[in-house]
Structures are given as C-alpha cells and as structure tokens.
Amino acid sequence: MMRIGLFLLTNLAVLVVAGLILSILGVGSYHSAGGLNLGSLLVFCFVFGMVGSLISLFMSKWIAKKTTGTQIIESPRNQAEQWLLQTVADLSQRAGIKMPEVGIFYSTQSNAFATGWNKNDALVAVSSGLLERMSADEVRAVLAHEIGHVANGDMVTLSLVQGVVNTFVMFFARIVGDFIDRNVFGRGDNEAPGIGYFVTTMVLDIVFGILASTIVLWFSRYREYRADEAGARLAGKQAMISALLRLKSESEMPDQMPKEMQAFAIAEGQHQGFSLAALFHTHPSIEQRVAALQKLDVR
Numbered sequence: 001m002m003r004i005g006l007f008l009l010t011n012l013a014v015l016v017v018a019g020l021i022l023s024i025l026g027v028g029s030y031h032s033a034g035g036l037n038l039g040s041l042l043v044f045c046f047v048f049g050m051v052g053s054l055i056s057l058f059m060s061k062w063i064a065k066k067t068t069g070t071q072i073i074e075s076p077r078n079q080a081e082q083w084l085l086q087t088v089a090d091l092s093q094r095a096g097i098k099m100p101e102v103g104i105f106y107s108t109q110s111n112a113f114a115t116g117w118n119k120n121d122a123l124v125a126v127s128s129g130l131l132e133r134m135s136a137d138e139v140r141a142v143l144a145h146e147i148g149h150v151a152n153g154d155m156v157t158l159s160l161v162q163g164v165v166n167t168f169v170m171f172f173a174r175i176v177g178d179f180i181d182r183n184v185f186g187r188g189d190n191e192a193p194g195i196g197y198f199v200t201t202m203v204l205d206i207v208f209g210i211l212a213s214t215i216v217l218w219f220s221r222y223r224e225y226r227a228d229e230a231g232a233r234l235a236g237k238q239a240m241i242s243a244l245l246r247l248k249s250e251s252e253m254p255d256q257m258p259k260e261m262q263a264f265a266i267a268e269g270q271h272q273g274f275s276l277a278a279l280f281h282t283h284p285s286i287e288q289r290v291a292a293l294q295k296l297d298v299r
Contacts, residue, residue, distance in 0.1 A: 013059075018051040031193060036178050042171055049166030057159040060115040061101070061123045067258040068113075070103035070125045080131060084143075088124055091144050091234055095151040100124045110134060110250055111257055113265045114146035115155055122150040134246055141231050141239040142266055148230025154223045161219050169208040177201035213280065220282045225292050237298045241290055248286040 022044065030041035056063075064070060076082035085102055092099045100114070100122035107127035116122030124146045131139065149155070177200040181187045185196035232240040247266065257265045265283075283289075 013055050017055060018048045021047050021051065030174075035182075035189070036175065038175075041174060042167075045170035045174070046167045049168075049170055050160075050163035053159045053163035053166060057155060058117050060117065060155065061121075064113065064115045064123060064125070065103070068105040068107075068125065070105040070123070072101050072103045072123075083136075084126070084131075084139075087140055087143055088147070091140075091147045092150075094234055095147050095230070097122070097147070097151050100147075100150060104128060104131070107257070109257070110247055111265050112142050112146055113257070114149045116150065118156060119150050119153055122155075124150070134243060137236070137239040138243040138246055141235040141243040144234035145227045145231035145240065145243075145266055147234065148227040149223065151230065152223065152226055154227065158216070158219060158223070162216050165212045165216055169205060169212050173201050173204035173208050176204055217280055217282060221284045224283050224289065228289050228293055229296060229298075232293055232296055232298045237293055237296055241293050244286050244290055244293075 025043060025047075027040050027043050027047075030037045030044050065072070073081050073085060076085055081104075088102045089099050098120035100116065101124070103123060103125040105125055105127055108129045110127060110130035110133055112124070112126040112130060114122055114124045124143065126139065126142065130142065134142065177197045178193070180200045181194055181197035185194055187194050187196070228240060228244070
C-alpha cells in the first residue's frame with residue numbers, strides 16, 4: 001500500500017510541476033493542422049522527461065526511508081552505532097564531501113545503499129544483516145563504496161541520463177505514432193489525432209522505453225565499478241574484494257531490497273556470464289567486479 005501511495009504521489013507531483021512549467025513557457029498543443037510541431041513536441045517531452053526524473057531525485061531520501069524503514073542515527077545508542085557514525089565521518093572527510101545522514105534498516109540480507117539529491121545532502125544506510133555478518137573492515141569497505149557513489153555524484157548523473165532517455169522515448173514514440181496514424185489509419189491533415197495515434201504511442205512508449213533502459217542500466221553498471229574503485233582507495237582493495245565475496249556467498253538469499261531501491265544498493269541478485277538478460281541488470285556480477293578490482297594498482 002505504501003508503494004502504491006508513493007507511486008501516485010510522485011506521478012501527481014510530475015503532472016502538477018510539468019503543467020506549471022509548460023504553462024510558464026507558453027507551450028500548448030504540439031499538434032497542428034499541418035502535422036506535429038516538432039519544436040513544441042520536443043519541449044513537451046523534455047519537460048515531462050526531466051521533471052519526472054528530477055522529482056524522483058529530490059524525493060529520493062524520503063522515499064528510501066519510507067520504503068526500507070531506515071532509522072536515522074541521531075544519537076548513537078550503542079558502540080556499534082557510534083563506530084558507524086565515526087567511520088562514515090572519516091570516509092566522508094577523506095572523500096571531500098559533507099557528512100551524510102547515516103541509518104540502519106532491518107534486513108536479514110547484507111546490503112547497503114546511498115541516495116540524495118546532491119553530494120552534500122545524502123543518505124547512507126546499511127542493513128542489520130550486513131552489520132551482523134561482515135567484519136569491521138568489510139563494513140568499512142561497503143561504506144566507502146557508498147561514499148564513493150555520493151562523491152562521484154552518481155545519483156544526480158543517473159537521474160539526468162534517465163531524464164534525457166525519457167525525453168527521446170516520448171519524442172520518437174509520438175513522431176512514429178503520428179506517422180502511422182496518417183499513413184496507416186488514414187487521418188487527414190485537418191483531423192485531430194485518432195485512436196491509432198494514441199494506441200501506437202502508448203505501445204511505442206513501452207517498447208522504446210524498454211530498449212532505451214539498456215542505456216540507463218549500462219551507466220548503472222558502470223558507476224558500480226567506479227564506486228568499487230573508490231571503496232578500494234578509501235578502505236583498501238582487499239577489504240573491498242572481501243566484502244564483495246561475502247555478498248556473493250549470500251547470492252542464494254531472496255533479494256529483500258525494494259525494487260525502486262535496487263539500483264542504489266551495493267548488490268542485486270547475482271547472475272552468471274553474459275546473456276541478453278545481463279543488459280537489464282543494475283549491477284555487474286560479483287565476479288566481474290572482483291576481476292576489475294584485482295587489476296587496480298591500489299593496496
């Protein structure tokens with residue numbers, strides 16, 4: 001129920017904000033008697049594509065807390081929480097970013113995530129299972145990996161990539177939809193778009209969206225390598241490798257991370273070798289990540 005509510009709230013915010021921006025820009029209908037007004041269509045698609053992505057970014061910390069049940073550590077209640085805060089503070093200072101909020105979420109699975117709309121207003125959280133099963137060096141490496149995401153600005157970059165992809169998916173779906181409506185369904189120049197246009201556009205939004213998601217997911221996988229490298233430089237290469245191998249040992253466990261947070265977690269359900277399905281993974285395999293780390297000239 002919570003996820004449905006968040007989905008509806010996010011989409012309502014997108015409609016309201018995008019409508020206001022289009023109104024301010026004076027962009028009305030992109031349909032005209034002579035066909036599509038490509039300039040207006042591009043602005044329309046850009047506004048909706050980017051607004052949706054940016055609203056999700058600005059709401060990311062709040063959504064993460066709600067969907068994972070993360071409890072922010074305000075005042076440490078025990079030595080473990082005190083160590084967690086001190087470790088994040090040290091890693092953040094070394095990475096040159098402001099101390100993020102630090103939290104713990106309940107999960108029997110070892111996992112962690114970082115999110116936030118900019119590197120100086122972020123959230124780093126670890127699961128209770130991770131704290132129970134990983135050594136101090138491994139936990140430090142996981143935290144360094146997440147701090148690496150924040151310092152690299154990965155959340156912002158991923159949102160911008162998603163926004164640009166959204167823009168072109170909408171843009172080309174409507175161009176093709178208009179073409180089919182005119183040339184297959186016989187719509188005249190002075191007629192309003194027909195059912196052929198709307199059905200074709202909806203179908204192509206889905207098809208083009210699936211194809212274009214491979215670009216976003218490629219970047220998601222690429223940023224994991226960069227965060228692993230940051231983790232190795234901040235906490236040591238062997239500790240980072242050890243933490244990843246610990247995650248691999250739990251690969252048979254069900255993925256307990258909410259779907260909307262999987263791209264921000266340190267690992268997802270693991271996969272072996274190359275396949276077309278691998279194009280739709282948010283993370284490289286543990287084997288690929290470990291192999292990349294072993295090539296690094298870092299102690």
